[in-house]
Amino acid sequence: MKISRIEAHEAVKPSRRLEGKWWDIRRKYGLTETASYGETIGRLMFALKVTTTDGLEGFSYGGGGVHSGSFGMGQLKGSDLNREQDIADGTAFARRGEQLRKAWERIQDEDLLNTEKLLPVVGGALETCLWDLKGKRAGLPAHQLVGGAGREWIKAYASSYTDVGSPEEYADHAQECLEMGYPAYKIHTYRCLDPRTMTLAGRNLASPDYDIEVCRAVRDRVGDRMELMLDPDTAYTLDEAVRVGRELEKLRFKWFEAPMNERELPERYRELRAQVHVPICGPESAPGGIHARAEWLRNGWTDILRPGGGFSEMLKCMALAQVNRTHCETHGGGHVKVQAIAAVPETVSEYYEMFLVTPGVEHLGYGFVPGGDPEFDKGRIRVSQAPGMGFSDPLWEYAVANSVRSFELNRT
Amino acid sequence: MKISRIEAHEAVKPSRRLEGKWWDIRRKYGLTETASYGETIGRLMFALKVTTTDGLEGFSYGGGGVHSGSFGMGQLKGSDLNREQDIADGTAFARRGEQLRKAWERIQDEDLLNTEKLLPVVGGALETCLWDLKGKRAGLPAHQLVGGAGREWIKAYASSYTDVGSPEEYADHAQECLEMGYPAYKIHTYRCLDPRTMTLAGRNLASPDYDIEVCRAVRDRVGDRMELMLDPDTAYTLDEAVRVGRELEKLRFKWFEAPMNERELPERYRELRAQVHVPICGPESAPGGIHARAEWLRNGWTDILRPGGGFSEMLKCMALAQVNRTHCETHGGGHVKVQAIAAVPETVSEYYEMFLVTPGVEHLGYGFVPGGDPEFDKGRIRVSQAPGMGFSDPLWEYAVANSVRSFELNRT
Numbered sequence: 001m002k003i004s005r006i007e008a009h010e011a012v013k014p015s016r017r018l019e020g021k022w023w024d025i026r027r028k029y030g031l032t033e034t035a036s037y038g039e040t041i042g043r044l045m046f047a048l049k050v051t052t053t054d055g056l057e058g059f060s061y062g063g064g065g066v067h068s069g070s071f072g073m074g075q076l077k078g079s080d081l082n083r084e085q086d087i088a089d090g091t092a093f094a095r096r097g098e099q100l101r102k103a104w105e106r107i108q109d110e111d112l113l114n115t116e117k118l119l120p121v122v123g124g125a126l127e128t129c130l131w132d133l134k135g136k137r138a139g140l141p142a143h144q145l146v147g148g149a150g151r152e153w154i155k156a157y158a159s160s161y162t163d164v165g166s167p168e169e170y171a172d173h174a175q176e177c178l179e180m181g182y183p184a185y186k187i188h189t190y191r192c193l194d195p196r197t198m199t200l201a202g203r204n205l206a207s208p209d210y211d212i213e214v215c216r217a218v219r220d221r222v223g224d225r226m227e228l229m230l231d232p233d234t235a236y237t238l239d240e241a242v243r244v245g246r247e248l249e250k251l252r253f254k255w256f257e258a259p260m261n262e263r264e265l266p267e268r269y270r271e272l273r274a275q276v277h278v279p280i281c282g283p284e285s286a287p288g289g290i291h292a293r294a295e296w297l298r299n300g301w302t303d304i305l306r307p308g309g310g311f312s313e314m315l316k317c318m319a320l321a322q323v324n325r326t327h328c329e330t331h332g333g334g335h336v337k338v339q340a341i342a343a344v345p346e347t348v349s350e351y352y353e354m355f356l357v358t359p360g361v362e363h364l365g366y367g368f369v370p371g372g373d374p375e376f377d378k379g380r381i382r383v384s385q386a387p388g389m390g391f392s393d394p395l396w397e398y399a400v401a402n403s404v405r406s407f408e409l410n411r412t
Numbered sequence: 413m414k415i416s417r418i419e420a421h422e423a424v425k426p427s428r429r430l431e432g433k434w435w436d437i438r439r440k441y442g443l444t445e446t447a448s449y450g451e452t453i454g455r456l457m458f459a460l461k462v463t464t465t466d467g468l469e470g471f472s473y474g475g476g477g478v479h480s481g482s483f484g485m486g487q488l489k490g491s492d493l494n495r496e497q498d499i500a501d502g503t504a505f506a507r508r509g510e511q512l513r514k515a516w517e518r519i520q521d522e523d524l525l526n527t528e529k530l531l532p533v534v535g536g537a538l539e540t541c542l543w544d545l546k547g548k549r550a551g552l553p554a555h556q557l558v559g560g561a562g563r564e565w566i567k568a569y570a571s572s573y574t575d576v577g578s579p580e581e582y583a584d585h586a587q588e589c590l591e592m593g594y595p596a597y598k599i600h601t602y603r604c605l606d607p608r609t610m611t612l613a614g615r616n617l618a619s620p621d622y623d624i625e626v627c628r629a630v631r632d633r634v635g636d637r638m639e640l641m642l643d644p645d646t647a648y649t650l651d652e653a654v655r656v657g658r659e660l661e662k663l664r665f666k667w668f669e670a671p672m673n674e675r676e677l678p679e680r681y682r683e684l685r686a687q688v689h690v691p692i693c694g695p696e697s698a699p700g701g702i703h704a705r706a707e708w709l710r711n712g713w714t715d716i717l718r719p720g721g722g723f724s725e726m727l728k729c730m731a732l733a734q735v736n737r738t739h740c741e742t743h744g745g746g747h748v749k750v751q752a753i754a755a756v757p758e759t760v761s762e763y764y765e766m767f768l769v770t771p772g773v774e775h776l777g778y779g780f781v782p783g784g785d786p787e788f789d790k791g792r793i794r795v796s797q798a799p800g801m802g803f804s805d806p807l808w809e810y811a812v813a814n815s816v817r818s819f820e821l822n823r824t
Contacts, residue, residue: 110562111560111562113552113556113560114556114559114560114561114562115559115560116559116560116561116562116755116756116757117560117561117562117757134552134556137550137551137552138549138550138551138552138557139549139550139551140525140546140549140550144525144526144546145550145557145558146557146558146559147526147527147528147558147724148523148525148526148527148528148529149526149528149529150522150523150526150528150529290734290735291735291736291737293735294735294736294737297710298709298710298736312559315731316731316734316735317735319727319728319731319732320731320732320735322702322728323702323703323705323706323728323729323732324703324706324710325703325706343528344528345528345529
């Protein structure tokens with residue numbers, strides 16, 4: 001099974017509507033002057049199709065992904081189109097195209113079933129296409145190729161946006177999520193809002209005392225009907241992390257994610273783990289890919305692993321967690337995550353992260369086309385049983401119809 | 413894909429002929445009084461077939477496996493039929509049957525593609541059948557299901573029997589293996605022969621000074637045309653292991669396998685690794701399965717991992733090695749090993765162990781039927797590209813035709 005053709009598109013897709021409770025809160029605090037209230041904002045997506053000499057097609061999608069939103073002031077200011085330069089000159093697209101051309105030169109005569117051999121060459125987007133193709137070739141969903149744990153549904157947790165509002169407003173949101181069926185809620189803390197003044201603050205804000213108030217308010221509201229997690233996105237010092245962590249113990253939180261910087265001084269995590277008894281989840285941002293996860297586990301810097309990378313790397317991280325009798329909780333959503341989680345038992349990877357849930361705001365992800373996002377129902381995600389990764393055809397059709405830039409490579 | 417039928421047979425298969433150079437050496441030292449020279453001795457095999465409701469068949473074979481021979485005085489005394497009690501009353505077969513019946517009760521309504529879910533229930537023989545079925549269902553060899561690294565051939569090392577003879581006789585054997593195309597030779601040391609007297613000794617013999625002589629003689633003979641390994645099968649004390657290990661450094665050995673007891677006092681391995689600079693390979697015999705491998709790596713007790721278990725567990729051990737940037741070298745031979753090794757790059761798992769090679773002795777493995785053993789050619793093993801595990805049909809036919817005991821379970 002060899003490549004005959006690669007086709008790539010960049011398209012603008014709808015991302016989220018600037019209306020609803022979250023934007024009402026923002027307007028209340030005077031933070032949305034630049035936003036066009038009621039407007040649907042856009043985001044760039046990247047779509048890739050690999051066709052084989054025997055006529056199979058493998059897909060992958062990236063950029064402005066499923067349920068995704070990048071942090072940053074741009075969004076608080078009401079603009080998701082914050083990569084104007086990329087849009088104007090196509091820098092990111094050209095960079096991806098260059099990577100694909102290099103990979104193409106090296107792999108066009110290789111058997112596409114040999115994922116492990118091709119991994120060092122192809123990287124993320126093309127790797128997803130290969131697993132999609134392998135599944136279609138085999139007539140099996142990707143999770144069954146590699147061992148399939150037989151979950152039809154995966155529990156989802158509502159992963160909150162940052163800066164939801166006051167502790168009461170966080171609690172309101174958690175309760176809404178509970179009523180939507182979510183069995184768990186992860187708090188992203190204050191990062192742009194300064195909770196002392198409820199005004200816009202800098203990027204690296206840490207407000208541990210206010211974060212504790214949010215955690216208490218949420219636990220108080222939902223009781224034991226939800227599992228709770230906290231993610232301060234590496235904002236705390238060791239002292240702050242210990243202070244918050246001890247409170248999370250009392251509040252019976254399920255995990256404490258990335259409390260401190262993960263790139264520098266990771267030994268502080270050993271000190272933290274010695275002082276607090278709530279499972280640490282990470283690293284997410286440490287450089288070194290899968291090897292960083294191995295190092296963190298070996299050095300006693302974390303409890304629950306958080307994989308980066310694509311399908312293959314997630315599976316290796318899950319194996320690492322399983323053989324060490326700990327857990328691996330994936331980051332963000334989308335079809336590839338669903339297939340990876342479904343490949344292992346719930347005792348290894350328990351949750352799908354619904355990323356990011358915001359009061360009253362409709363995050364469109366790829367859900368603007370049928371099957372664009374994994375199917376959500378009452379706090380659960382359905383595991384696609386279709387061969388391959390479970391992407392929907394209308395998503396590719398949308399990308400082609402709304403393409404702003406494209407290229408193709410053909411076997412001559 | 414559900415089970416409709418399980419059929420199991422126990423059969424006596426030919427194992428090896430009691431003739432050739434190794435037996436000549438034995439006779440020279442007066443060790444083969446009880447052997448019937450020239451006779452072909454037998455060994456019990458266990459064959460299992462799982463049939464699915466949609467008519468696919470998955471197989472596995474065990475006992476007296478491919479290229480296998482268990483250690484023990486029985487073989488030196490010329491008898492491979494050393495489980496007389498088992499043969500007489502079928503104890504082992506009954507035990508396996510009981511396990512299969514229990515598994516059958518729990519899994520007959522499960523989807524057989526869900527290997528990860530079924531693993532805790534089914535154990536080794538049935539697990540192999542499931543991967544064989546999954547590959548056949550998908551039309552892919554097992555190594556491609558899980559990522560396939562694209563090796564058509566795997567390098568094989570000649571893994572010597574214990575007690576080959578004098579250092580010169582070991583060197584002769586290594587040279588023979590070199591001439592057969594083997595790129596590497598692993599020395600199993602004196603365990604039953606006492607090299608001081610060349611007479612039969614006890615099971616737990618350790619002869620480190622004589623083992624060093626063997627290593628020197630072999631390196632001297634083959635020069636740098638072969639990679640060399642040493643496996644004393646846990647016979648040494650720490651002091652002996654350091655002494656031998658330092659010699660292996662000078663002799664540029666590739667690895668030093670299981671030098672000391674692995675079940676007790678594993679912390680000694682940390683001391684050994686601090687004192688010698690030759691990669692340690694293990695554990696093979698430590699209890700705890702895949703979790704023991706994780707513990708050994710984490711504690712700095714080993715360099716190269718040695719997996720136990722079936723296909724799934726080997727893959728997890730390989731992932732563990734890969735993410736920790738070390739190696740995983742499998743134990744013994746057979747089709748399942750070939751598929752596992754071929755699933756990862758050569759930088760993770762380099763060699764197939766041809767187990768055990770003995771001067772002038774034909775180890776029959778399952779090679780008495782066409783395709784019974786993986787194809788060997790000039791020191792390499794061919795990776796089967798047939799769907800599933802690559803077992804040959806004549807092997808099942810042999811087991812049925814030579815069955816001494818059998819049972820079946822049918823969906824009613």
